[in-house]
Amino acid sequence: MPVTPRVRVVPTHRPCHSATFYDQNVMGNGKVRVRFAPSPTGLLHVENARTALYNWIFARHADGDFILRIEDTDLERCDPRYEVKLVEDLKWLGLEWDEGPNERGTKGTGKGEFAPYRQSDRLPIYASYAEKLLKEEKAYKCFCTMDDLEAERRMLAGRNLPQVYSGRCRTLTSKIVQRNMNAGVPFAIRLKIGEEPLRFHDTVRGEVEFQAEAVSDPILIRSGTENAPGVPVYNYVVTVDDALMKITHVIRGDDHLSNTPKQVAIYQAFGWSVPLFAHLPPIVGENRERLSRRHGATSIVGFREKGYLPEALVNYLALLGWDAEDGKREACPMPELVKSFVLERVSASPATFDFDKLNRLNRHYIKVGSPIRLAAMAWEYFGGLLPTKDDASDEVLVWFVRLIEMFASSVDHLDQLTAKALFLFGFDTDVARSRDENVEVLAADSSRTILAELAGRVRAHHDAVTPEIFKTWMDEIKEATGAEGKGLFHPVRIALTGTQASIDFDKLIPAIEDGATLGIGVPSFRQRIEKFVGV
RNA sequence: GGCGCUAUCGUCUAGGGGUUAGGACGUGAGAUUCUCAAUCUUAAAACACGGGUUCGAUUCCCGUUAGCGCUACCA
Numbered sequence: 380m381p382v383t384p385r386v387r388v389v390p391t392h393r394p395c396h397s398a399t400f401y402d403q404n405v406m407g408n409g410k411v412r413v414r415f416a417p418s419p420t421g422l423l424h425v426e427n428a429r430t431a432l433y434n435w436i437f438a439r440h441a442d443g444d445f446i447l448r449i450e451d452t453d454l455e456r457c458d459p460r461y462e463v464k465l466v467e468d469l470k471w472l473g474l475e476w477d478e479g480p481n482e483r484g485t486k487g488t489g490k491g492e493f494a495p496y497r498q499s500d501r502l503p504i505y506a507s508y509a510e511k512l513l514k515e516e517k518a519y520k521c522f523c524t525m526d527d528l529e530a531e532r533r534m535l536a537g538r539n540l541p542q543v544y545s546g547r548c549r550t551l552t553s554k555i556v557q558r559n560m561n562a563g564v565p566f567a568i569r570l571k572i573g574e575e576p577l578r579f580h581d582t583v584r585g586e587v588e589f590q591a592e593a594v595s596d597p598i599l600i601r602s603g604t605e606n607a608p609g610v611p612v613y614n615y616v617v618t619v620d621d622a623l624m625k626i627t628h629v630i631r632g633d634d635h636l637s638n639t640p641k642q643v644a645i646y647q648a649f650g651w652s653v654p655l656f657a658h659l660p661p662i663v664g665e666n667r668e669r670l671s672r673r674h675g676a677t678s679i680v681g682f683r684e685k686g687y688l689p690e691a692l693v694n695y696l697a698l699l700g701w702d703a704e705d706g707k708r709e710a711c712p713m714p715e716l717v718k719s720f721v722l723e724r725v726s727a728s729p730a731t732f733d734f735d736k737l738n739r740l741n742r743h744y745i746k747v748g749s750p751i752r753l754a755a756m757a758w759e760y761f762g763g764l765l766p767t768k769d770d771a772s773d774e775v776l777v778w779f780v781r782l783i784e785m786f787a788s789s790v791d792h793l794d795q796l797t798a799k800a801l802f803l804f805g806f807d808t809d810v811a812r813s814r815d816e817n818v819e820v821l822a823a824d825s826s827r828t829i830l831a832e833l834a835g836r837v838r839a840h841h842d843a844v845t846p847e848i849f850k851t852w853m854d855e856i857k858e859a860t861g862a863e864g865k866g867l868f869h870p871v872r873i874a875l876t877g878t879q880a881s882i883d884f885d886k887l888i889p890a891i892e893d894g895a896t897l898g899i900g901v902p903s904f905r906q907r908i909e910k911f912v913g914v
Numbered sequence: 915g916g917c918g919c920u921a922u923c924g925u926c927u928a929g930g931g932g933u934u935a936g937g938a939c940g941u942g943a944g945a946u947u948c949u950c951a952a953u954c955u956u957a958a959a960a961c962a963c964g965g966g967u968u969c970g971a972u973u974c975c976c977g978u979u980a981g982c983g984c985u986a987c988c989a
Contacts, residue, residue, distance in 0.1 A: 453987090535915090602987055658919085702926070728919090741940085872948070
């Protein structure tokens, strides 16, 4: 007989906390417990980082626990090295967890009452719980081969029917089951889905309900034999772990929305209360393609290497898909975000990752950041120009901090600092002369006169040039030549830096003169002018 | 193919049966500074489309389109 599966989602735009789910399951014993459960199959990217962040903020806001759990049941795709990176990235972002696995290579399986926190260390747990379900006849052994299932699906697809498992192994007699077992036929363990619609509350989407006919009996344990048991499957382990770890709110990417009915069925089979869900919208690129599907460019390490500040990235991510009730500020420090974070205000629609906006925010955090910290972060970008940090004298260190302070507000990310400050270590005067924007300025007669006047003064001066002396000179030259404003200053700026756009002379001149005393290849004011004028 | 999710300025979003559709970031213009950055003032900028329901729809319903997800013994 034909089944007509229907899936009904009742959208409640601003989901109300319908008492059914909320009270009975969550409000029970109070403390909020959430988890971030990444799979170590690659580098942490922005979408996962945002999921981790929302869990973390939510936990901190509610004074609850944030748990890190490693989902490594897919032996083929998981790699312990990614777990190490994952942990590094999370720490860099400042998302510390209350419970989680120990670092790889250390003894023990984790800190926290619900250890272990790595699923590969929990295999016996999953096996025993599956056994329980089998005994209660809520689950059954499925002897279908992949080929059987594939054929079934093709047949269904050919008739434009939903590809739901027929459940033919549900009704196997115990005699047949025993015979298969004796013959060592591999079997998977599947859960029986009941007749009742599967429903749950999603904080960002409202009450969600799936008709049971639309859901296949989910595999709990992959194919195996009694001697070589199969590995449990994601939908099953995630549910067991969330229940056992007393997770109250499951906050995750919306790619799991369609998995949720299966998980709800598992909760029900065990008689466990169903947590609240919050399925976060995807983060997409400019082409509306899901960012997590894209290769490179969006990994957290990638941002770190380019010199993004963790607080900027975290601030940006927090506001991608959520905004505070007053919604006024773009740059909002973490404590504020924690204070005003509410899950109910998370948007359901996909958010576009806007690199320019991130840059903007990063620039802000660079501007307000401590120069010493920034300098420490930026040092690596000056490899080849500066000695290693250990070899550098205190004077070089101090000079570098001032340098960073000068340029920091004009870069989007720290790795751009090198290009900004490069001229201090000297530049090719011919290249500077021929640069389009400089040609016209330098062609003017007045420019030549100004530089000649300046060169004469520098030559007669034997100490370091100070901003005060410079100002006096420029006043004199202004008087002598009648030039002023841009006409007066631009040629000098070009001679000193090679460009017209740079920092204030008050800062520029000490940077040059102090740098020149350091023995790190910074030409002095005088050397610059003479070289440019061509003496 | 089946099922589901989503759709407001360029971006993040607020709002919600009657609004001058609000804010922030960005953009344009102006001011200021030798330049850049910063700052201040100011302007432009949006309800995907088509049908309903209604006195009235951007808002509710249906459909279309588009994007995305699930449709695995991946997570």
